[in-house]
Amino acid sequence: xxxxxxxxxxxxxxxxxxxxxxxxxxxxxxxxxxxxxxxxxxxxxxxxxxxxxxxxxxxxxxxxxxxxxxxxxxxxxxxxxxxxxxxxxxxxxxxxxxxxxxxxxxxxxxxxxxxxxxxxxxxxxxxxxx
Amino acid sequence: xxxxxxxxxxxxxxxxxxxxxxxxxxxxxxxxxxxxxxxxxxxxxxxxxxxxxxxxxxxxxxxxxxxxxxxxxxxxxxxxxxxxxxxxxxxxxxxxxxxxxxxxxxxxxxxxxxxxxxxxxxxxxxxxxxxxxxxxxxxxxxxxxxxxxxxxxxxxxxxxxxxxxxxxxxxxxxxxxxxxxxxxxxxxxxxxxxxxxxxxxxxxxxxxxxxxxxxxxxxxxxxxxxxxxxxxxxxxxxxxxxxxxxxxxxxxxxxxxxxxxxxxxxxxxxxxxxxxxxxxxx
Ligand SMILES: [Fe+2]
Numbered sequence: 001x002x003x004x005x006x007x008x009x010x011x012x013x014x015x016x017x018x019x020x021x022x023x024x025x026x027x028x029x030x031x032x033x034x035x036x037x038x039x040x041x042x043x044x045x046x047x048x049x050x051x052x053x054x055x056x057x058x059x060x061x062x063x064x065x066x067x068x069x070x071x072x073x074x075x076x077x078x079x080x081x082x083x084x085x086x087x088x089x090x091x092x093x094x095x096x097x098x099x100x101x102x103x104x105x106x107x108x109x110x111x112x113x114x115x116x117x118x119x120x121x122x123x124x125x126x127x128x129x130x
Numbered sequence: 131x132x133x134x135x136x137x138x139x140x141x142x143x144x145x146x147x148x149x150x151x152x153x154x155x156x157x158x159x160x161x162x163x164x165x166x167x168x169x170x171x172x173x174x175x176x177x178x179x180x181x182x183x184x185x186x187x188x189x190x191x192x193x194x195x196x197x198x199x200x201x202x203x204x205x206x207x208x209x210x211x212x213x214x215x216x217x218x219x220x221x222x223x224x225x226x227x228x229x230x231x232x233x234x235x236x237x238x239x240x241x242x243x244x245x246x247x248x249x250x251x252x253x254x255x256x257x258x259x260x261x262x263x264x265x266x267x268x269x270x271x272x273x274x275x276x277x278x279x280x281x282x283x284x285x286x287x288x289x290x291x292x293x294x295x296x297x298x299x300x301x302x303x304x305x306x307x308x309x310x311x312x313x314x315x316x317x318x319x320x321x322x323x324x325x326x327x328x329x330x331x332x333x334x335x336x337x338x339x340x341x342x343x344x345x346x347x348x349x350x351x352x353x354x355x356x357x358x359x360x361x362x363x364x365x366x367x368x369x370x371x372x373x374x375x376x377x378x379x380x381x382x383x384x385x386x387x388x389x390x391x392x393x394x395x396x397x398x399x400x401x402x403x404x405x406x407x408x409x410x411x412x
């Protein structure tokens with residue numbers, strides 16, 4: 001395997017071909033909710049609808065728990081998981097409030113004040129991670 | 131002959147489309163975002179392109195995970211605005227210049243760009259938001275539109291260098307088309323933003339403005355920037371900005387910056403916009 005130079009960015013998953021492979025059924029489930037037929041079928045019988053997508057038990061549990069960060073850790077991608085969020089009535093900004101653990105108002109205020117600064121947020125080492 | 135006369139770089143933040151569709155562009159939050167596009171709308175009236183070649187990315191709307199083309203050119207007669215989870219945007223259907231689109235498809239492939247040809251495709255906010263910010267809310271879009279969807283969702287997106295050279299090939303294709311047409315090329319997406327996980331909300335205005343500066347002063351050098359720099363400095367979704375190199379590559383080496391707008395934030399994103407004209411245009 002080649003070294004992945006993008007794995008030392010903190011708080012970030014780069015959705016590469018490996019992650020796309022592992023997350024495939026989770027992401028396909030999420031994106032199916034972008035269409036009205038998918039939303040209606042999921043609402044009518046969530047368990048049966050989830051059965052159509054052979055994701056891992058952990059991925060399925062993360063969906064049921066609406067554990068947004070866990071879905072990403074298990075190779076979900078934000079453009080996909082945001083469709084599940086939209087199904088729940090959660091927009092991109094409020095989803096970010098949940099993923100960052102900041103909550104809606106604090107996150108919104110951070111953005112209005114200019115966003116999260118780059119300084120201190122480039123490398124995992126700056127977050128005390130390796 | 132058909133000619134590319136100018137390029138437009140523009141963010142395509144979905145919330146900007148929502149603000150237009152809901153009629154809340156005059157709110158305190160949105161006013162500064164839209165103020166910077168007033169001059170652009172005047173410029174669009176003046177430029178009055180026959181065709182817009184619009185480089186954008188699909189956000190898992192036309193393409194889910196099952197098929198991921200790196201470059202997909204729209205060749206259909208028209209493109210319906212897609213339902214992205216909240217119902218389709220109330221904007222006009224997007225109409226193609228189908229003869230030019232098929233000419234470009236053929237020319238690009240012979241020029242060794244292995245593009246995917248889309249004879250059916252719905253278009254999402256990545257394409258419709260730039261039209262809305264530049265045109266407002268007309269009954270019909272004033273120009274025909276040729277969409278080029280670029281994969282930037284699954285890593286790796288095409289390199290900046292590849293995008294820049296594709297722009298050059300698009301220019302050759304356009305200039306080998308007989309009909310007299312004024313073509314303006316759009317590169318969309320960005321600027322700095324990260325939508326996901328614990329670093330969501332990242333914004334880097336110094337980096338964004340340096341990018342805008344170098345589009346005019348050092349486009350070739352800028353196109354050599356490796357992906358890791360976008361990901362680290364401009365956020366994981368900031369890598370969308372490789373699409374601006376397609377626009378820049380299609381222009382002359384020497385361009386004039388006629389307008390720039392930069393504002394933070396629109397939802398999670400830094401809004402960036404630039405209009406570049408070829409120097410030899412009068
Ligand atoms: Fe985008």
